[in-house]
Structures are given as structure tokens and as C-alpha cells.
Amino acid sequence: MTALKTFSYEAMDHAGVIVKGKIESESSDAAAKALSGQRLVPLEITGQGTGLNKELSIPGFGGKTKLKDLAVFARQFASMTSSGLTLLRSLGILEEQTEKPKLKEAIAKVHADVQGGTTLSTAMSAHPDHFPLLMVNMVRAGETGGFLDDALARIALMYESDANLRAKIKSAMTYPVIVLLFSLLLGTGVIIFIVPVFEKMFKQLGGNLPLPTQIMVTLSHNMLWIMPIFLGLTIGGFKAYKWAVQNKPEFRLKMDKLKLRLPVFGPLFTKLAISRWARNLGTLLAVGVPIIQALEVVGGTSGNAVISAAMDDVRDTVRVGGQMSTTLEKHPLFPSMVTQMMQVGEETGQITDMLDKLADYYDKEVETATESLTSAMEPLLVVLLGAVIGVMVICLYLPMFSIYKHIQS
Numbered sequence: 001m002t003a004l005k006t007f008s009y010e011a012m013d014h015a016g017v018i019v020k021g022k023i024e025s026e027s028s029d030a031a032a033k034a035l036s037g038q039r040l041v042p043l044e045i046t047g048q049g050t051g052l053n054k055e056l057s058i059p060g061f062g063g064k065t066k067l068k069d070l071a072v073f074a075r076q077f078a079s080m081t082s083s084g085l086t087l088l089r090s091l092g093i094l095e096e097q098t099e100k101p102k103l104k105e106a107i108a109k110v111h112a113d114v115q116g117g118t119t120l121s122t123a124m125s126a127h128p129d130h131f132p133l134l135m136v137n138m139v140r141a142g143e144t145g146g147f148l149d150d151a152l153a154r155i156a157l158m159y160e161s162d163a164n165l166r167a168k169i170k171s172a173m174t175y176p177v178i179v180l181l182f183s184l185l186l187g188t189g190v191i192i193f194i195v196p197v198f199e200k201m202f203k204q205l206g207g208n209l210p211l212p213t214q215i216m217v218t219l220s221h222n223m224l225w226i227m228p229i230f231l232g233l234t235i236g237g238f239k240a241y242k243w244a245v246q247n248k249p250e251f252r253l254k255m256d257k258l259k260l261r262l263p264v265f266g267p268l269f270t271k272l273a274i275s276r277w278a279r280n281l282g283t284l285l286a287v288g289v290p291i292i293q294a295l296e297v298v299g300g301t302s303g304n305a306v307i308s309a310a311m312d313d314v315r316d317t318v319r320v321g322g323q324m325s326t327t328l329e330k331h332p333l334f335p336s337m338v339t340q341m342m343q344v345g346e347e348t349g350q351i352t353d354m355l356d357k358l359a360d361y362y363d364k365e366v367e368t369a370t371e372s373l374t375s376a377m378e379p380l381l382v383v384l385l386g387a388v389i390g391v392m393v394i395c396l397y398l399p400m401f402s403i404y405k406h407i408q409s
Helices: 028-037 067-082 087-097 101-115 120-125 133-145 148-205 211-247 249-261 266-286 291-301 305-319 324-328 336-348 351-397 399-408
Strands: 005-012 018-025 041-047
Touching: 005 028, 018 028, 028 041, 028 067, 067 087, 067 101, 067 148, 087 101, 101 120, 120 133, 133 148, 133 266, 133 291, 148 211, 148 266, 148 351, 211 249, 211 351, 249 266, 249 305, 266 291, 266 305, 266 351, 291 305, 305 324, 324 336, 336 351, 351 399
Parallel strands: none
Antiparallel strands: 005 018, 005 041
16 A cells, blocks of 8 residues: 655635645645545645655756646646636636746746637647647647547646656666765775875885776876766767757667667566557547547657657558557557557447556556566665675775785795
């Protein structure tokens, strides 16, 4: 059973009065749903005592709105509109309550455009860094069909599920990352501060340094210029890789195929890709987006070039009257269970339900695979840390043998 956590919240009741309090729930998303069930519109939910269950972030990387912020935005928007607030008033409240500066600015522009007569979907499409194509198409379908409230609620549910899954993965990977960083810092500290002390002592006692010790001494002498070059090459390589992935479709396809074939992480990446594909496609179809358009959107927003290529084939098949399941069978990414469930969904007219079930199933599979992977990695990382320390100690004490022989002679 999942342990309950305490969250502080700020919400608005049906009369527009701001209320504050605390609530116990499994997660911030579950707390938001509980508050919505009490006819409260959650404006801000913060956890207490999160400890290491915090998402790791690197300052300076990424300018887009985070998935977690999108989930909160969508849930607040859905709660307000379903409570009877007008679209303009809901946008005004969201503009005031949003703390993220860039998202706040984007909401303000959307508010102004809608006030000027622009549709919500068109206004949101002008800010792709904050409102993804997937969200824009679902809002447009809701506007066209006259069920914007339902579309916003489904958007909120989709992003909450996605954000919750990613948060669990990041939380599970926090410990391994910390151990790896600690190992790197420990090794660097020993080379910079400890090795020079031993080197001075070895010179006073005489004797030749063994090769492993000499390598550590050489690194110690050159660390001041090796480290900046190493960091520069690492950052430059990361940016070059990111540029190639964004601008070279063939390179991205090769990299995504390689990710799915990795010995340990490949199955996890595959399950995560299928989960996201099923969740996004099922939500698009549920809000009334035409299937051809839904396949185009899912292919473009899947985050995986292998799925994007598969959706291109499926779209071409569906356009001429074929079945999705027939084309999915030709792509090794999709297991037989997926294709068979899709076939049943097509025969019974319940494709959306089948996609939702697939998404739920693979969400649980990803969670299980992540927990198993981290459980297996933890002892390996402890061994790695011990090995790093052990190798350094051996390298530093190897000269003692030659010094002892030198003294005897």
C-alpha cells in the first residue's frame, strides 16, 4: 500500500473565495483530484518532507514548460471551466496564480488573444514551447464538438498520468545518480588533494613509482587543465548530439532504434514508448479528433522516431480503408499483445478503451521494470564505489614495496 503524504494546498471554492489547508494523499495529482471532488479548484499544491523523492534538474537546460506544470495547469483549467467559470475568467485566474514566469507570460498572451476574439486552440498554438501540439489538437476538438470541459478534463488526466509516471522514474533514478556523482567527486578529490601529499613523501624516501601510481601522479599534475577540457567536451558533445537529434531525422531514427535495443535499458524504453503512444492516441480519439489527424499528432509528439515512422505507415493504411492492427504487426516495436488488443478494439468498436487499458498496463510495467532495475543497480553501485576507493588505495600504496626494497638495499 502506498504511504500517504501531507500536502499544503491553496484552492478556490464555488463562490470564488481562496481557501488554504492541508490534505493527506498518495501524490499531488491524487490530492488535486480529491480537492476537485470537494468542489474546490486547486490553485497550488506543495508537498512536505519530500526528501530524495525530488526530481533532478540541471540549471540552464530546457526552456519548455515542464510536464508537471502542464498537468497542474490542465487540472486547474478543467476544474474552473467545469465549475461554471467563463473561459476568460478562468484564464485570468490562471494568469494570476501561475508562478512560472514564462508560462505566466504565455497564459497572459492567450488570455489577451481570446479576449480579442481568437479561439482558445489558435491562441495556444502560438506558444508551442508551453502548449504542446497534442494539447492544442485536443482543445480544438473540444471546441468544435462543444465539449471543451470534457476535453480539458481528459488533458488533465493524461498529463497527470504521464507526469506521475515520469516522477516515479526520476525518483527511482535519484539514488544511482547521486552515487555516481559521489564516486566521480571522490576520485577527483583524491587525485587533486591526496596524491600530491603521497608524491612528496615518495620523493623523499626514494625509489621508482609503479606505472599505476605514476598515472595518478600525472593526472594530478594536469588536472587543472584536464578537467575544464573534459567538461567542455562533455557539454559540447551533449549539445552536438541534441542538435543532431533535432535536425537530422536519419540520425534520430538510428539513435532511437539503438535505445530500444540496449541490453538492460532497451525493454524499459520500449515499454515507456508504447505506454505514451497508447495514452496519447486513446485520449485524442476519446475527445473526437479524427483518426487520421490523431495518428499524425501522435507520430509527431511521440518523442520516438521509431513510433513516428510506424504511425506514418498506419496512417497510410487507414487512409485507404485498412486496419491499424494489420500495419502494427509489421513493426517489431509493438508486441503481439498490443496488436491483438487493437484488433479486438477495431472489431468491437472500442479502440479507445483498448488503448486506455494498454496505457494502464504498460504504466505498471514501466514502474515494475524501473523498481527492478534500480534494485539491481544499488548493490552494483556500492561495489563500484568500493572498487574506485580500493583501486586508488592500492595505487597509492604500491610504491611502499619498492621503497621497502630500496631501504633494505
